[in-house]
Amino acid sequence: MKRRKPNLDELLKRLDYRFEKPELLDEALTHVSAPQAAGQSYQRLEFLGDRVLGLSIAELLYSTFPGAPEGELSRRLAELVRRESCAEVAIAWDVGPHLKLGAGEAHSGERRNQTILADVCEAIIGAVFLDGGYEAARSLVERSFRTLLAAPRRPLRDPKSALQEWAQGRGLPPPTYTIAEQSGPDHAPKFRIMVTVKGTEGEFGQGASKRVAEQAAARSLLLREGVWTEEEHGTA
Structure with missing residues (x-):
């Protein structure tokens, strides 16, 4: 049975963002193994999104915890930008069905691979940054990481x-x-x-x-x- 093509509008609704340049989102969802990648996988956007995510989280932490010392802010930052946290956000966005993968990767369950999901999370943030600027990307990060910001999944320190x-x-x-x-x-x-x-x-x-x-x-x-x-x- 042919796999039903996922509705991209559903993903956009979860992101709560509309792209002026939809090709950026397309690139952010494209794994290097995909036939249509042709050198345009999400890797460059992931590189950019990683830096945008770090800055956005740092700014949010600075304003959310005005009394926290530098050490605590650093620990909170490390917790929020770790691979598992980014993958959790990607799962909440339900990006898996929208990923463009090679046949082998698709059949081996890579749509649920935490590393890929974390990379795509950062790539989407990078795509929003290029499409709408820093404030748009920061707003996406704030909406998407709000729960983790308030309640880290792991103790910040013993x-x-x-x-x-x-x-x-x-x-x-x-x-x-x-x-x-x-x-x-x-x-x-x-x-x-x-x-x-x-x-x-x-x-x-x-x-x-x-x-x-x-x-x-x-x-x-x-x-x-x-x-x-x-x-x-x-x-x-």
């Missing part, structure tokens, strides 16, 4: 690192960790560790290793002090 940064930001010495209790057999120990930061009460954490218990203790202190929230980081 509790111990976050607690140390918090202490340093307040001009305090690094947190100290002490073993309050150790129990269980050698092959299955249990640790209860207390973390203290100068000027605050200590908090405890438990785990099957010192590292896990220390992370749990640090998380508890961050939650108690209101640095982290349970909605974002849980109680673990």
Whole structure:
């Protein structure tokens, strides 16, 4: 059975953008393996879109998190521009059916390949930039990455690192960790560790290793002090 040609208008509706030069979107959807590529695959647009995405995300982070230090902004930026995040956006756009692939790639399921989807996401951003300018591309990024911007899929940093940064930001010495209790057999120990930061009460954490218990203790202190929230980081 011949595969039904996808309606490009549906993709444009999801992008919420209309191209003055539709050939740019066509190029952004064309894999190098496609017979019609003839040297006009999405690779150049991907190169451009990667830079536009980085600038757009950096600007959005700067305005969205006015109190965040440079280190946190950098971590958020790295999380948002990573391949998995771009692929997630491409999936939300449902670009897979619109990709122009070689026969072999199409039959081997490359429409769901995360690397290709991430590349096409960046290529589309690059195409919008060339077609409508930076503001149009930035608006597309803001609409499409809004959910990931508000709720990263991975913790931006581990509790111990976050607690140390918090202490340093307040001009305090690094947190100290002490073993309050150790129990269980050698092959299955249990640790209860207390973390203290100068000027605050200590908090405890438990785990099957010192590292896990220390992370749990640090998380508890961050939650108690209101640095982290349970909605974002849980109680673990």
